[in-house]
Amino acid sequence: MSRYHEIKHRVATTFQRHVGNPILGRLPNQPLLETTGRKSGVPRQTPIGGRRVGREFWIVSEFGEKSQYVRNIHADPRVRLRLKGRWHTGTAHVLPDDDPRARLKALPRFNSAAVQAIGTDLLTIRIDLDD
Template identity: 50%
Template sequence: MRIVKRTSKYRLITGMERVNNRLTRWALRRGLAPKAFALLETTGRVSGLPRHTPVGNGLSGNTFWLVAAHGEQADYVRNLLREPRVRVKVNRIWRDGTAEALPADDVDARSRALPYRWDAWIGRRMATAPLTIRINLDN
């Protein structure tokens, strides 16, 4: 695995996101969050434990699209690159799938195609190294 240096912009943005992510994760676990959000479960690459990350709801049929604003700087992306089997909780339902990073994908076009555009707009403004992730859902 290659080493990805975290930028100062990444540290600043993620510092601000920390509180929001805790509140959103709490609401998603209880089915109280807006439909614009989903909960991604990855396996910790060091601990092997489940890790939950709030993400924008990119469900489209049996595919879940995700634009990771910080790419491989983000721990959840590092986790799914190590272990691509993930789960996504959308609308109170957990679905299993396999994640795949798509570094050649046009992240701006992809984020504009996501169902909740205001969330994608915010993500584009905060992004440091955006990366498209496709999750092929089992059912």
């Protein structure tokens, strides 16, 4: 990763961790992804943007394998997802062969624009919902 991308990643994740995520996580209609911490075993909630299509929910991680929730998914793909105030269980799949830029075109416009603007290593994730 270039020095520019390292700085961009550090600035964006610091902002998300201390400002964006605490605010977004409190909004009742904000989708939340809950993974299990790979080291701590503690539930970790991350505000996300994406779209439900039938029994699947699609997201694009802006920092790919460097995203903490992607690392947690690799350790334990069982997740919970809050959609419109209701929690769902499911299994997350990291899809490195999917085209994340094409996928963003099918996801909510505002979130997709933000992911493209700050993202340094886009990666598609599909969550297969149990219910």
